[in-house]
Amino acid sequence: MILLRQLLGDVLRRLRVRQGRTLREVSTQARVSLGYLSEVERGQKEASSELLASICGALEVPLSQVLREVSDQFALAELQAAPVLADVPDHERLPLTETVPGSISDSVFPEVKDMVAA
Secondary structure (H helix, E strand, O other), rough: OHHHHHHHHHHHHHHHHHHOOOOOHHHHOOOHHHHHHHHOOOOOOOHHHHHHHHHHHOOOOOHHHHHHHHHHHHHHHHHHHHOOOOHHOOHHOHHHHHHHEEEEEOOOOOHHHHHHHH
């Protein structure tokens, strides 16, 4: 299962490290204990919106940017966890005409079917 707090912690850590800052520097500026910030970055604690705003302020990054990056990573993780078509048994697959709205059936253009078969 994908945990939001883990993705959020990863993003916050990445931003801090990219800035070349230590946990101590950011925790002092954000007025958050060093241990708590460490737990947030490791995805072990859920940060409140006030705490996130304080951490983002210390990192000089808008909270919206952090949340957008978390959202993008969450979406990618969901896509990677989703089953691919190859994993779906044939008896559970829908015919192509049912999966693509407005698709044209073979009976409308039989010559297309013959060209594909050739």
